[in-house]
Amino acid sequence: MNETDRGPDPLPEIRNIEVSDIKAVLRLGLGDFLKAPLFGLFFSAVYVAGGLILWRIYGVAGQEWWLAPVAVGFPLLAPFAAVGLYEVSRRIEAGETRPWGEILGVVFAQKDRQIPAMAAVIIVIFLFWVFVAHALFALFMGLRAFTSGTDIITLFFTGNGPLMLLIGGAVGAGFAGVLFAITVAGLPLLLDREVDFVTAMIHSTKAVLANPIAMAAWGAVITLILFAGMVPMFLGLFAALPILGHATWHMYRRLMQP
Numbered sequence: 001m002n003e004t005d006r007g008p009d010p011l012p013e014i015r016n017i018e019v020s021d022i023k024a025v026l027r028l029g030l031g032d033f034l035k036a037p038l039f040g041l042f043f044s045a046v047y048v049a050g051g052l053i054l055w056r057i058y059g060v061a062g063q064e065w066w067l068a069p070v071a072v073g074f075p076l077l078a079p080f081a082a083v084g085l086y087e088v089s090r091r092i093e094a095g096e097t098r099p100w101g102e103i104l105g106v107v108f109a110q111k112d113r114q115i116p117a118m119a120a121v122i123i124v125i126f127l128f129w130v131f132v133a134h135a136l137f138a139l140f141m142g143l144r145a146f147t148s149g150t151d152i153i154t155l156f157f158t159g160n161g162p163l164m165l166l167i168g169g170a171v172g173a174g175f176a177g178v179l180f181a182i183t184v185a186g187l188p189l190l191l192d193r194e195v196d197f198v199t200a201m202i203h204s205t206k207a208v209l210a211n212p213i214a215m216a217a218w219g220a221v222i223t224l225i226l227f228a229g230m231v232p233m234f235l236g237l238f239a240a241l242p243i244l245g246h247a248t249w250h251m252y253r254r255l256m257q258p
Contacts, residue, residue, distance in 0.1 A: 010193075011195065011199070012192075012193070012257045013256065013257040014203070014206060014210050014255065015255060016210065016211060017214045017251075021251070022221055024250075025254065026243065028089075029089075029242075029243045029246035029247025029250060032088065032092050032249075033242045036088050037242075039084060039242070040239075040243075040245070041238055041242070043085055043241070043242065044237050044238050044241035044242055047241060048234045048235060048237050048238055082187055082188075082248060083107050084106075085242060085245030085246050086187070086188050086245065086249045086252075087103055089245075090191075090192075091103075093249075106191075110190075113190065113194075114195070114196055114197040114200065115197070121201070122179065125175055129171075129172060132175075136164060136167060136171070137164065140163065140164040141159075141161075180208070180222070181204060181209075181215075182201035182204050183201075184219075184248065185208075185251075185252050185255050185256060186204035187200075188252035189203060189204065203256075207255045207256065225240050226240055226244070229241070
């Protein structure tokens with residue numbers, strides 16, 4: 001019987017973690033990045049390039065203000081970079097070699113598993129957030145065109161701008177929170193075991209709910225690091241994404257019994 005014909009694997013037991021575990025997994029994530037830096041740079045390159053392309057497109061179109069909602073939603077796509085980094089960390093943890101062909105082969109093999117279905121969920125959430133951002137802008141600002149840096153400042157900090165930022169930020173945080181809950185352990189679980197994506201999302205959410213304080217703190221740390229990485233023209237993501245990707249694998253190992 002081949003791997004695709006076997007039944008689902010048993011789900012790992014959810015464990016309790018502490019806020020102090022965040023420092024430990026970040027240290028492990030940094031260590032994995034330093035041990036295999038080229039993998040981290042390779043898997044994060046697509047996001048840096050994507051961010052720069054978006055920056056250029058909106059700049060040329062005179063729609064710089066759209067960078068705000070896109071920047072809020074951009075981290076929602078970060079899990080796409082994670083699978084290869086998870087595999088690298090898994091191999092470092094197991095003391096295995098890390099040939100490029102095998103790592104990329106594992107990533108490519110996911111097309112026949114459940115991760116593409118999870119990827120579809122992530123994309124739908126991101127696109128729905130962009131739609132909601134459009135609706136919020138229309139609701140608070142009406143049909144207006146902004147084409148310069150001065151207009152952006154006027155947009156966000158006068159009139160209905162601050163209220164739009166407040167409500168939009170809260171709604172964006174809600175989207176990010178849902179995505180965080182279903183993917184923080186769900187994505188590494190899909191790589192680690194043969195389970196369906198719905199089961200992985202539910203089990204991941206259960207792990208988050210079982211550790212609300214620690215996981216809320218972990219989500220906040222991820223958000224801060226990602227936004228810090230986006231500030232210098234997205235170039236900081238070359239370090240932020242690999243470290244967080246590796247660290248998320250180690251967080252999964254702490255959340256769920258190997």
